[in-house]
Amino acid sequence: xxxxxxxxxxxxxxxxxxxxxxxxxxxxxxxxxxxxxxxxxxxxxxxxxxxxxxxxxxxxxxxxxxxxxxxxxxxxxxxxxxxxxxxxxxxxxxxxxxxxxxxxxxxxxxxxxxxxxxxxxxxxxxxxxxxxxxxxxxxxxxxxxxxxxxxxxxxxxxxxxxxxxxxxxxxxxxxxxxxxxxxxxxxxxxxxxxxxxxxxxxxxxxxxxxxxxxxxxxxxxxxxxxxxxxxxxxxxxxxxxxxxxxxxxxxxxxxxxxxxxxxxxxxxxxxxxxxxxxxxxxxxxxxxxxxxxxxxxxxxxxxxxxxxxxxxxxxxxxxxxxxxxxxxxxxxxxxxxxxxxxxxxxxxxxxxxx
Amino acid sequence: xxxxxxxxxxxxxxxxxxxxxxxxxxxxxxxxxxxxxxxxxxxxxxxxxxxxxxxxxxxxxxxxxxxxxxxxxxxxxxxxxxxxxxxxxxxxxxxxxxxxxxxxxxxxxxxxxxxxxxxxxxxxxxxxxxxxxxxxxxxxxxxxxxxxxxxxxxxxxxxxxxxxxxxxxxxxxxxxxxxxxxxxxxxxxxxxxxxxxxxxxxxxxxxxxxxxxxxxxxxxxxxxxxxxxxxxxxxxxxxxxxxxxxxxxxxxxxxxxxxxxxxxxxxxxxxxxxxxxxxxxxxxxxxxxxxxxxxxxxxxxxxxxxxxxxxxxxxxxxxxxxxxxxxxxxxxxxxxxxxxxxxxxxxxxxxxxx
DNA sequence: ATGAAAGCGCTAACAA
DNA sequence: TTGTTAGCGCTTTCAT
Numbered sequence: 256x257x258x259x260x261x262x263x264x265x266x267x268x269x270x271x272x273x274x275x276x277x278x279x280x281x282x283x284x285x286x287x288x289x290x291x292x293x294x295x296x297x298x299x300x301x302x303x304x305x306x307x308x309x310x311x312x313x314x315x316x317x318x319x320x321x322x323x324x325x326x327x328x329x330x331x332x333x334x335x336x337x338x339x340x341x342x343x344x345x346x347x348x349x350x351x352x353x354x355x356x357x358x359x360x361x362x363x364x365x366x367x368x369x370x371x372x373x374x375x376x377x378x379x380x381x382x383x384x385x386x387x388x389x390x391x392x393x394x395x396x397x398x399x400x401x402x403x404x405x406x407x408x409x410x411x412x413x414x415x416x417x418x419x420x421x422x423x424x425x426x427x428x429x430x431x432x433x434x435x436x437x438x439x440x441x442x443x444x445x446x447x448x449x450x451x452x453x454x455x456x457x458x459x460x461x462x463x464x465x466x467x468x469x470x471x472x473x474x475x476x477x478x479x480x481x482x483x484x485x486x487x488x489x490x491x492x493x494x495x496x497x498x499x500x501x502x503x504x505x506x507x508x509x510x511x512x513x514x515x516x517x518x519x520x521x522x523x524x525x526x527x528x529x530x531x532x533x534x535x536x537x538x539x540x541x542x543x544x545x546x547x548x549x550x551x552x553x554x555x556x557x558x559x560x561x562x563x564x565x566x567x568x569x570x571x572x573x574x575x576x577x578x579x580x581x582x583x584x585x586x587x588x589x590x591x592x593x594x595x596x597x598x599x600x601x602x603x604x605x606x607x608x609x
Numbered sequence: 610x611x612x613x614x615x616x617x618x619x620x621x622x623x624x625x626x627x628x629x630x631x632x633x634x635x636x637x638x639x640x641x642x643x644x645x646x647x648x649x650x651x652x653x654x655x656x657x658x659x660x661x662x663x664x665x666x667x668x669x670x671x672x673x674x675x676x677x678x679x680x681x682x683x684x685x686x687x688x689x690x691x692x693x694x695x696x697x698x699x700x701x702x703x704x705x706x707x708x709x710x711x712x713x714x715x716x717x718x719x720x721x722x723x724x725x726x727x728x729x730x731x732x733x734x735x736x737x738x739x740x741x742x743x744x745x746x747x748x749x750x751x752x753x754x755x756x757x758x759x760x761x762x763x764x765x766x767x768x769x770x771x772x773x774x775x776x777x778x779x780x781x782x783x784x785x786x787x788x789x790x791x792x793x794x795x796x797x798x799x800x801x802x803x804x805x806x807x808x809x810x811x812x813x814x815x816x817x818x819x820x821x822x823x824x825x826x827x828x829x830x831x832x833x834x835x836x837x838x839x840x841x842x843x844x845x846x847x848x849x850x851x852x853x854x855x856x857x858x859x860x861x862x863x864x865x866x867x868x869x870x871x872x873x874x875x876x877x878x879x880x881x882x883x884x885x886x887x888x889x890x891x892x893x894x895x896x897x898x899x900x901x902x903x904x905x906x907x908x909x910x911x912x913x914x915x916x917x918x919x920x921x922x923x924x925x926x927x928x929x930x931x932x933x934x935x936x937x938x939x940x941x942x943x944x945x946x947x948x949x950x951x952x953x954x955x956x957x958x959x960x961x962x963x
Numbered sequence: 964a965t966g967a968a969a970g971c972g973c974t975a976a977c978a979a
Numbered sequence: 980t981t982g983t984t985a986g987c988g989c990t991t992t993c994a995t
Contacts, residue, residue, distance in 0.1 A: 642981055680973040
């Protein structure tokens with residue numbers, strides 16, 4: 256009798272992690288069938304399916320995603336690259352994006368470069384290296400390197416948040432220019448003529464640029480001019496807004512209204528006004544941009560413009576999956592923002608006509 | 610003369626994506642040397658290194674992470690599983706976690722189950738399948754399934770946010786029980802005897818549980834009793850806090866102070882009080898928990914307790930890498946929280962002694 | 964519907 | 980220090 260190598264497969268647990276080959280062996284089918292049972296069950300006979308399922312359960316088998324990705328050249332993962340996650344407006348879109356992708360059978364890989372815009376390429380490179388089937392980027396203004404890499408690798412991508420400065424058909428967002436102009440017109444309609452502006456860095460950020468230009472356009476329409484020293488640049492944070500108030504209030508000439516690039520800044524500004532005893536909106540009107548929930552909670556409540564962040568997340572998710580899977584998609588219809596006129600924007604009265 | 614297959618390597622770009630073999634060929638070295646040049650450059654002669662680097666640049670070569678992971682069984686990726694990203698306190702820790710991991714050569718994969726706690730296992734499974742070297746979880750209270758999977762796969766993990774209810778040596782967080790008791794003592798010290806509590810669901814959430822128990826302990830010490838109908842459970846959101854105020858103010862007996870499970874709820878409550886004309890802190894004191902930046906911006910400013918979210922992110926990142934790489938680590942020293950006593954907590958006066 | 968077998972692109976052990 | 984080579988665990992033709 257020939258000496259047989261021991262075959263423990265059916266009698267005791269493996270001392271190593273179960274592979275698909277183990278599953279196949281235990282189920283008494285070939286490796287190919289086991290693979291198909293998991294990936295394309297409709298091509299497999301129910302009986303086979305059942306045997307495989309039992310073996311999977313018995314072994315506690317979990318697919319090795321790396322091997323699967325290597326063999327199939329697909330990862331079923333989409334990456335979203337954000338400037339930061341520290342702004343509630345981005346966190347909002349993340350949520351619906353993840354839910355939607357999950358429901359479509361994809362995972363979401365989230366990363367952020369924290370406004371170190373030069374890191375964006377490094378981040379993208381690392382993400383591509385790790386392996387993703389598609390990307391969702393924030394904004395339309397990215398370095399040439401980035402687009403080159405994307406094209407060179409044939410990676411589908413969706414641009415989100417804005418449609419400004421781009422003719423790419425897969426932009427899911429609003430026109431920041433139009434939105435900001437609309438908001439500025441409201442401010443002007445309240446009688447303001449002395450209007451300041453606090454934006455963020457506009458380098459590689461067409462959102463900040465579009466907002467600034469939209470405001471300037473509205474002023475121009477109304478034959479108002481923007482003083483150079485009433486354009487202030489600050490970080491996109493509460494602290495940035497505080498700095499802006501300190502800056503404007505240290506000037507000899509002060510505006511009666513300030514339009515901020517983000518709600519985060521505007522809320523910081525509101526807080527700083529309280530510290531300095533500046534009455535809002537009597538002494539100064541403050542206007543945000545984004546429409547985060549916190550804006551409504553402030554005292555006075557912040558006037559702002561709501562960006563449909565959840566809708567952006569949802570649509571971007573559907574779109575990137577369509578691009579990955581080659582489903583035809585129409586060019587994206589524009590999304591619409593909503594004005595939220597609240598207490599922090601006041602009518603100009605004799606009080607602040609100095 | 611034998612017919613030779615054309616060798617375009619040196620003359621024209623490849624029509625397919627470059628592999629490490631292409632790099633090696635172009636550099637005139639072996640596959641192994643090329644691999645080492647990228648992974649363990651210190652083991653390679655500078656001249657070789659240079660040739661490989663040039664070939665990489667010339668071909669625009671990017672490593673295939675899946676293949677690398679398959680061959681090496683390491684992904685250099687850590688996943689962090691959050692309940693939600695829609696709370697600024699989590700977004701904060703995410704930031705420092707990512708920075709730290711990146712600096713240590715790891716990528717961060719972020720996912721959240723949005724308080725669908727039953728999804729946590731599915732999320733973990735998908736994450737493990739995709740391939741990660743280690744995990745960072747929020748909280749100590751997870752299902753048995755989760756710990757089983759982690760142990761079965763030999764995956765290192767760190768538990769964050771709290772040290773309550775766990776003897777696991779790799780917990781990076783605070784004692785929610787102690788912290789909440791400390792906070793409640795402050796409230797009692799201000800003369801409050803009629804104290805309400807608004808927490809969140811305590812199922813699979815030892816943080817919510819610890820906070821509730823800490824408050825009850827402080828009351829007991831002071832020989833105060835907690836009325837059953839003054840314990841209200843609401844979602845961890847602004848809306849949840851609003852509901853709580855509606856609930857408490859519809860009771861015949863009302864508390865003079867309410868302790869909330871999170872700042873999000875407390876801020877929603879502050880807002881609802883304004884809506885209903887309830888004066889804070891004259892009619893009611895409101896106390897939060899977390900110490901998010903927004904707490905300070907409110908009018909009145911919210912009394913709360915700061916959780917060192919950034920520190921948690923940083924330490925968890927260092928720790929998980931140490932566990933992955935087998936570096937010895939001490940058990941985690943406890944982190945400390947900080948009381949932030951602000952306007953929303955008032956002294957009890959005759960006014961609210963009904 | 965299933966089986967056999969050839970890779971996917973890389974790492975790591977081994978030999979030189 | 981470098982080259983050679985055998986896998987890593989899976990998918991996917993191609994037969995059957």
